[in-house]
Amino acid sequence: MGWVFAMGETPFDVHINFRRGDREIAASLARRLEALGVTCQYDAGIGGERLIPTDAGAQQAGMLVVIVSAEPPDGRNLRRELAAADRLQRPVAALLVEDIEPRGQHLQLLADRIWFRLYPDPIAQLDHVVELLAALSGKGVASAPKAEPQTLEARQQSLDEAIGEMLSSAVDPAGRAPTDRQAYVGRANSGGKPAPRRGGAGAAIANVLTLGIAGVMARGRAKKAFRANLRKV
Amino acid sequence: MPLSKAAADIPLVPSGLDRAAHHRRDEAWLDKAFASGEAQVLVMRNGMPLVEGSAPASSPVQIGARLAPPRPILWLGPPAGMLSPKATRVFLGETVKGSPVFALELPSSFSLDASPIAGLGVFEDFRAAAQGFTPFEGGAAATARSIFEWHRRHGFCANCGDRTKILEAGWKRVCGDCKAEHFPRVDPVAIMLAVRGEKCLLGRQAAWRPGFWSCLAGFVEPGETIEQAAAREVLEEAGVRCSTRADYLFCQPWPFAHSLMIGLILEADGEDITVDTSELETARWFTREETAAMMAGTHPEVFAPPKFAVAHHVIKAWLERG
Secondary structure (H helix, E strand, O other), X not given: OOHHHHHOOOOEEEEEEOOHHHHHHHHHHHHHHHHOOOOEEOOOXXXXXXXXXXXXXXXXXXXXXXXXXXXXXXXXXXXXXXXXHHHOOOOEEEEEOOOOOOOHHHHHXXXXXXXXXXXXXXXXXXXXXXXXXXHHOOOOHHHOOOOOOOOHHHHXXXXXXXXXXXXXXXXOHHHOOOOOHHHHEOOOOOOOOOOOOOOHHHHHHHHHHHHHHHXXXXXXXXXXXXXXXXXXX | OOOOHHHHOOOOOOOOEEOOHHHOOOHHHHHHHHHOOOOEEEEEEOOEEEEEOXXXXXXXXXXXXXXXXXXXXXXXXXXXXXXXXXXXXXXXXXXXXXXXXXXXXXXXXXXXXXXXXXXXXXXXXXXXXXXXXXXXXXXXXXXXXXXXXXXXXOOEOOOOOOEEEEEHHHOEEEEOOOOOEEOOOOEEEEEEEEEEOOEEEEXXXXXXXXXXXXXXXXXXXXXOOHHHHHHHHHHHHHOOOEOOOOEEEEEEEEOOOOEEEEEEEEEEOOOOOOOOOOOOOEEEEEEHHHHHHHHHOOOOOOEOOOOOOHHHHXXXXXHHHO
């Protein structure tokens, strides 16, 4: 059963996984997707507008969107939702809403997914990805199902190309956060000379002791995959 | 308005900062000012200011504990707004030269090490950092910490329980449902030195560092004057009856969480002490000589409050009266 067929049976097109601090972003994304006719589920917990049992999560939706910030993920829930999405061959996209590199479970579980960089102003920058997400969910005009159902891989590849084209014209260099740390220092500051970053040999040894050589290598691969999959908006 | 000589010496009293409240409702002006190259941005996380240096921050300190050497505040420029989309921004005012001054509270989840400013500074315990504040920095930092504490504790309407949102450059919250308006609160606290002849009354709490003594203090309650509150607190905590004819000295904004410490000296009617051990571990009378030695750091057993605390200045004022 292909994912396009499967989506026809789901009550929601997109399930949004987010942490409490990112609720406003999740709500804003849901509103914009729903304006395009894409139904969303983002309040799976107690107190939400749509009380869906948490474990229903991604199993009831055609696509999983994960909002990633510095707030640590609910790893158990995220693993369950990813497992459901993978089992049912549904696409997964991660939205990075803070100027960080994902760590821990966000990195391990999501490194090889499609990433969109949405900062410094994620709510405004959602405009750049909402149509792409609608397309990935199967509801967008750009990805309307053809007569012959495509495989997930083929579909992802064609969408990747479309995403690349759209993003190349959407990126606003002026809106990017500076990467030079001295650019952040105010004129009023008395000094602000950069101090050496923590790291070096000591940090490397500590990492090996904590994670083991295999763990460090796996983390390195995950970081590489994340960087390769990150699309700047 | 120029500060009185006494008030100008008190740390955390704003100096050189015009609050420029007329700009608070002008969002276009605020955005433009924040984006201008002149903007000075004080950054905090969990009530701790960003200071220069990469040495580890001080851990939360016990009252009276020795503090780490202070480090200067690391003032950032407009790009600070890109550090986190979840930061709370407050317009603090303008410098005497007209530069806009803002404060940003970054979310608890913000990771300095993973940010573009990694290595530039650290978030330092407020008390440790306060020792090194200039008068301008002290006023700005105390104001910012108090108002961020207020935001942190007032996310929901006290009238109906619905979520409130921030307006007027951070100086107001409004309920999304019942539209009730909420303004930053200030809790007045009387901090007083009860004196009798050549002696003054000091107390200490069990949680304080051993050897640390300070003035008695307590919140002013509804329906009483500051002087009455001072006399009541001395009676409640130490069992010493005082005149309510107190001498007001000066006051100090105290951002833990958002108090205004009002310094007073008042005459005690007697010397008998009955400590309320639910509030104090002990209290006792100190002679003028003992107090002077304590303030000079030469007393063998006890030591005085640090200079950034108003209690230090209340005791000093009594000693200077001769």
